Amino acid sequence: MRSNSLRQPLRLNIEPSPRNPELPISKVSHCSAGTTPGYRPAIIICSVLCLYDFDSDGPDLLPFRKSEILEVVKQEKTGWWAAMRKNGDVVGWIPAAYVIPLAKDMAERLRRVCEESRIYEYEAENLYNPAPVSQLHEPGVFSSSIHRRRPEDRRRASSPLLPSHHAPQQPQYGPHPCETLNHNSLAPPPQPIGPQPPPSPSAPMPQPPLQSAPLNGYPSLLPTDEVEYRPRAGLLSSRSLRRHQMTLDDNTTLSELSMVLGPTDTRGTDRIASPDIACSSEVISKHSHSSKVRHRNESHDTRFPNSSFQLVGNIPRYLRSTHSDQLALDCDGNVRSGTLVAMIEKLTTESVAQDLSIPFSTMFLATFRTITTPDILFELLVERFRMSPPKNLSPANVEDWKSRYLLPTQKRVLDLFIAWLEQHQLLEEEPHIARRLTDFLLSSVTPVFPGEASDILHKIEQLTFSVPHGTTLLVSPRKPRKSKAHKNDLLKMDYIDVAEQLALLEFQLYARVSSQECLAYAKTQTGNEVAKLNAFCSTHDKVGAWVKSSILSNGMLAKRADTIDFWIKVAEKSRQLNNIASMSAIIIALSSVVITQLHFTWAYVGRKSHLDVLLRFNDPSGGFAGYRNLLQTIEGPCVPFVGMFLADIVRIREQFSDSPGRFCFLQRQRWYETVSTMLKYQKHPYDIPFSQPTSTFIQNHLEEGSSKEQTWFWKTSQQVQRLELAHADIRKGLEAAGF
Known part of the structure; x- marks a missing residue:
């Protein structure tokens, strides 16, 4: 338990001592309006950023968490520093090896950043400083x-x-910095009144961990080999x-x-x-x-194919990137933010052999519509292909620039157009760009790269006459199951047949969703921009409405219980088919209030324990961690539950923002990762035969269930519940009469 003396405002007397003339002079801030007369805060030597967690039960020590910012009021040669929290009244000792000093402006800047991002922000601020x-x-x-x-x-x-206490101690010269605050005055310096640090601890100096733990699941930006930082x-x-x-x-x-x-x-x-x-x-x-x-890009640049490592000092100025100062990169060379011109320059100079899990070009082409329009991107790429050499170059340097800068850049531009065509649906999303691309290939590319131009033109022709993405429903060679004569009675249907045709219907809608619609969902949830996405999501609600209406429409208790058992079996089969969307819709409907309050009906349900197992996936804690963990184990055909991904997309928009003239590419990277995970199963269709009778039966009931208002479900549920209570009273009376 912390000593009470630490919490009492005591006088802090700092005796003059020799000091190093290189140390800065700390300034005492004026008392705030809320400070009592005669009170002066303790002199703050500097602010520090905590790099590690420090836990201690010692009464004289100050525990802190990683990424906290503390204010140091005293430093000992032993490596123990007396510190306190801003506007706090408790002073304790902290190990200097666990913190790093901050300049005043840096400390103020980091205080405005959320605590878990301060270390990353500190490293990012110092990348170019x-x-x-x-x-x-x-x-x-x-x-x-x-x-x-x-x-x-x-x-x-x-x-x-490297913390200062690790290095050999040097003699201090001159007066203590606190003594020089009023060096022009003949009067002695004012003695600050504030919390007094306890006696210096005699415990041995603790050593920080060898590696900083990662935050938020991402690798730490601190050095991973910190042991080499110690002298x-x-x-x-x-x-x-x-x-x-x-x-x-x-x-x-x-x-x-x-x-x-x-x-x-x-x-x-x-x-x-x-x-x-x-x-x-x-x-x-x-x-x-x-x-x-x-210098990561220059080290592996395509302009220097014969060099595994290229020093920047050896690269002529006319071969260097001209907009690299407009990009903010992390310690691995990934783009965090930048201007559009700088991103285009990186696109056309990035080496395809870079050691990156996801190439920058792939993420950019998938998300560029959130930054600019397709027409502007096309014009910027054409401009890079047709760029002129820098001014005041000798003829020899011009030839060197053409061979080492222009030609690799032009080839990279053509690679980007191919990737845009093949992987990012240029013909489907921007058909007018395809016509402009054809004219550009014939006029500008063919004279320089006739083979590459011919290949791209052939690719355009091939994609033009191919079947558009996501509109086909593959016909399985298997024969369809024989449907029972159901006569519009759900309980006479085969639950396996219903589950399989539901999976085909859901997958057909899921396969039509494009990545651009998912990105547009971050800004708007209605309209033509997200029409296909909303059509797929609305099926989830329609399935749930069908489940609830099929139960509530039955007047007999036994049939209602059998209907619940039927839907539990359909949900289990949907889980086996990896149709997570339909499984989610069914179990959410069965666990809704309008169904769960039918207590007498549930007394006759035989598969309730099976439903409880499925409901574990629907737990919203951890961002639907149950669904996420389940999807990570699925490799084949699947229709995912997309509600959690759409929530992630909106949350990313709120978490990151663009600054004037600069775009937060880290936001686009997170969007790309989320959308890619959400749509990655589109390439794996189901091998299930299509059954026209069952499919028609499902679609008719989906439309019928969705036509009912929410008030209908509540009123009908109340009526059924009253009927169950009335029948229960009659049953009790008959039992009392001996029947």
Whole structure:
């Protein structure tokens, strides 16, 4: 239990002590309007971001969770820091190895971000903001200027994320930073009044985990090999490292060194420093995510087919990407956001051999209609194919640009058109683009790539006369089942026949749904844009209405119970056929209030325990985790329950948003993953023979059930319930009379 003394406002006396002149001077904020007269908050040295969870029962320690932001009020050489939460009144000790200091503007920015995304946001913010040289070698120093350092200071060179207590301690010079707040005043500095930290703990310093746990199921953006961030005696304290010093005397050297620490230009390091210092720079560059992200494309670019790794410094300027600064990438090189022009440039320069699970081009072509129109995309691709060389190039450089930049880009543009045709229904969604594409191939592509142009024209002709996607119903070679003479009586039907024809009907509607309709559903749930999707979803409601009306329309208790048993068997067969949509509609109808309140009917139902097993899938907890886990085990024909996927699509729209001039591609990536999972079973039709009599019977009853108002179901259920109670009273009377 935490000591009560920690919760009482006590006076915090900070004695002057020697300090390093490079440490920044913390400013004391003015008292807020709600502060009592004479009260001054404790001096905040810096804010820190917590990288790990820290749990402790010690009365003097401050437990915290990963991604919290704390305010440090005191630092000890032992590695224990006194910290508190913002506007809090409890001060406790935290291990410095578990946190990373933040600049003031970065701390304010991260406070506005949801807690689970702060570490990712911090890494993303630092992708294109390499730390100053002083920060790279002086952990805990937040000054942006580069100072001439003492030789003993240079020996503390370490990783940007290395906590300061891991490095050898250096002597402190000058007064404590808190003492210099009023250095121009003759009066002593004001003593802050606030929570006082307890005595420094004597417990050994805990070590953080070797790897940060992933958040939200995605890999952590923190270094996965953090153990190498800790200094090793053989690296930072070796005699060779102390023997050579890196002197930063002029702006030219500083500029060149900053360029070296960004890309992995080891030869540039050798020109400035000794071999040992170069080795130290290599260690820093190895863990630099910004250099990994910025130059991933150049490393595996199609413009350099004979090179497995291409240094940016060796790429001529006229061969480099011109809009790469308009893209925000994560540590794996995946696009998080960017402008349309920059995305088109990446599309036409991306190597097909990139080590990505899903290519950027595939996700872009599947979701580009949420960013731009097909006509604008077509014009931008044609513009990339017809681009002119940069100005002021020599004839030799122009030829080099054509062979190493223009031709690979043109081939990539043609690959994109083929992918658009074959995988993303260009002819079905945008038939007018196909005509423009044909003219472009004949006028511009044929003179340069006659073979490729001929192949694409043949592909257009082949797709033009093919059967449109999702409109066919395959005829099974199996003979249809012999239907019983049902005379419009459901109980005389074969439940297997009903389940199979329901699966065929549902799959036919499911196969017509396009990915564009699913993406459009994020903005509108009605209209022609989502007509086929709504037609499929409405079948779920129609099946449920048919189930309820078939039960309530029976006047006899025994028939109502038999009808419930019949639908439970249909639901079980639908589960075996992986028709999850129909199974869901049936069990939801059977568990509705208008059916469950018929207690006397359920007393005669023999398969109620089978229904309870199926209802476990319909548990909405965990975003319908039961359905999701079930779908992961299905490989063959299937009609999924899409309600949870549509909810995911709307939730993604609310979670991410575009900024002016830039599009959040991470949002499109999540949409692509959701829609792909939702529609992946369209390629696997059922091998079930079509039965016209049974199919007609099903469609007629679906329309009949859907024509009833919701009030009809409630009123009819009330009437049936009263009849059951009346019959129960009569039965009790007869039993009492001896019958």
